[in-house]
Amino acid sequence: MERRTIQLLTRGDAPNWWSELQALDDLGCDWVVGREFNPAATVILINRAEITDVHKEEISFSKAYILVDNGWTGQNLRRAINTLKGALFMDIADGTAELSKVVRVALSRQTEKERNNSLMQAMRGQNRQIEELNRGLEQVVIERTTNEVDSRKASQKNISRVREIIGFIKDLAQLLDVADLLPLIRRQLKEHHGLESPLLFIPRGEAYGDMYYLRGSQTISTRVRGEWVVSPRIRVNESEDSQFLANAMGRPFAKVIRFPLITVRHQKDVSRSPLLMFEHNLVTKDLDPIVASLSEKLQPVSWALDRLVLEQELKSTSREWEMTFDELAEPIAILDHDGRVLRANSHWRDEYRAVLQSQEKHLKVAERLYTVEKYPIRMSLEDPPLSWVVYLRDETRSQKLKSQVVQVEKMSAIGQLAGHIAHELNNPLTGIRSLTQVLLTETDPEGQVNKDLTEVEKASARCQSIITNLLDFSKGGIGQKAQVLDLNEITRKTLPFLKSATGKFRSDIQLSDGELMVKVEPHLMQQVIFNLVNNACQAMKDKGEITVHTHQDKGWAFLEVRDTGPGIVESVRERIFEPFFTTKEEGEGTGLGLSLSRDIARQFGGDLECESSEGQGSLFRVKLPLEILS
């Protein structure tokens, strides 16, 4: 312990008790007297009478104070102690030995206090250290915790990545069409910015294949030709790949990542493996994680695609069969021996099965006429047929053409005949009319003979005009060109030839005012009028009224032939324009009249319609486009 200093604070000289006190106790202390507080002093003795306000200010708790008095009264004790705030009291009257005791107590108290202080200080230091340690520990804990959170995040991320891949694989497994693959891949990659929509190239053969790409949400596939570099590795930013895509898609391509989708099937021949490509504008740094993430998903894509391509090939093979046979406009089917359909094209109807058992060479269904052809399929020549290929050859068209040719030939023969007849009649008629004209000049203009001759002249003139009309229409016959003619005029010239048919009926002919110019072949148009008027007459049997009207409306010329016959029931009306459909007696009608008439009307850009119901008579309406004459 350091050497202590005991000070007597006094303005006067040291009193006797001071020296006695020093002499009495060897405390190993320095005894000093002074007027001012000595900072080095541990114990300070102050004479009570000398305590001033200044002293009071300077009294410090780090020191021990002894209040000195002489002849102290208990009354003053409290005041003194209050003044020095817990100091010891020493009464010189108590004697030196007693004084010494007080000094000792002060010293030991002070020493204790000091020890406590230093202890406190030490404790404070230790506290600081502990605090620091704590802080360090806390840091460690925070760091550790952060690491743990991070690693939990990382593992969650891992789990979600795996989940995502599993989900992706599930989606892939549910794909039904190659076309759905690209939207799925795009959805998977939407987090990768800078990566364009995927393109999928599936090689189909030497230097060609199918390119699938997205337009909006739709997958477009197009057959492309070109050379591509074959490689089993992922290729990044190869100009050849950009070039290939540019050629295939017809637009420039920037940088391209290319993934080969290799499966077992392609391992031997990588050149047939599909290629998944992305256009991108990423820098190398960003590219690596994307390539890594993509590679991870490629294997399932390869598998899914392989499955889809296989399915597609399978489907296309059977579709090819169907399409090939659907292309045939005629029904064809493979039937087993009991007539069950094993396979059939789209034109086959179930009711056709009956032909297998039937001996009929022809099948007439609805509007079509078929020739039945049956080919047995046997394992060997000796075996009975396992199944049959049944082919129904459509004769409708050829029959119709044949009938049309017959009709045209008939018309042409009639035309020629009419020409000859007209010529044969024209000569005597010329004579009759001319001679009548001569005779008219030789008779009395007022006489009866003259009047009679005038009638002869008029009648021969009428004959002449009928013959001229007949010649007009018979002229040419086949191969007559369509000409712009007045439908009213054609009708007017045709009706006289129908007198024998219309004779027994009332007839109402109302042709429109003015011309109805239409572009037709006159003899064909005449045939249409013939057919319609003839049909109308036949429908009415014995009595009735036939009406022939023409009119125009909105650029169309109309010719309507109406009868007051029994009308046509709906089931028949649906079929009247079918070739070979007839309700007439065998040999009376060919079933071609209306069918041909409609064909003719349509040939000239028009149509033939029918309005009829049972008991209401029938109306057939020909419409033809009006020619605008310049």
Next chain:
Amino acid sequence: MKVLVIDDEPLVRLSLKRALHKSGHQIEEAEDGQSGLEKWQSFKPDLVFLDVLMPRLSGPDLLRALTKADRAHAKVILMSAFTGEYDLERAQSLGAHLFIPKPFEDIFAVVKTGEELASV
């Protein structure tokens, strides 16, 4: 004026003859091409009405059979009821001067046309 009518139709011949006679012309007729040719050569007509289709010799064949001298000053009117094949151009290429289709509208108009043709 000497007029020859060659036509196999008697009424045509008769009516032409009667109409021409009124104008005071000298008329000969023939009922087919062959006799028409003979009449032509003997009669030497100024005007000929010639039908196309006739037995033995047709009108065009008759024209081909004529010598240059036979034709000399004769004006020929070709007539036909078969209008499709003949027209003025065809008639002229055969050596005729006019073509009149049958049947006639007015016999006197035909005669007048012939007279005008022959008087040129």
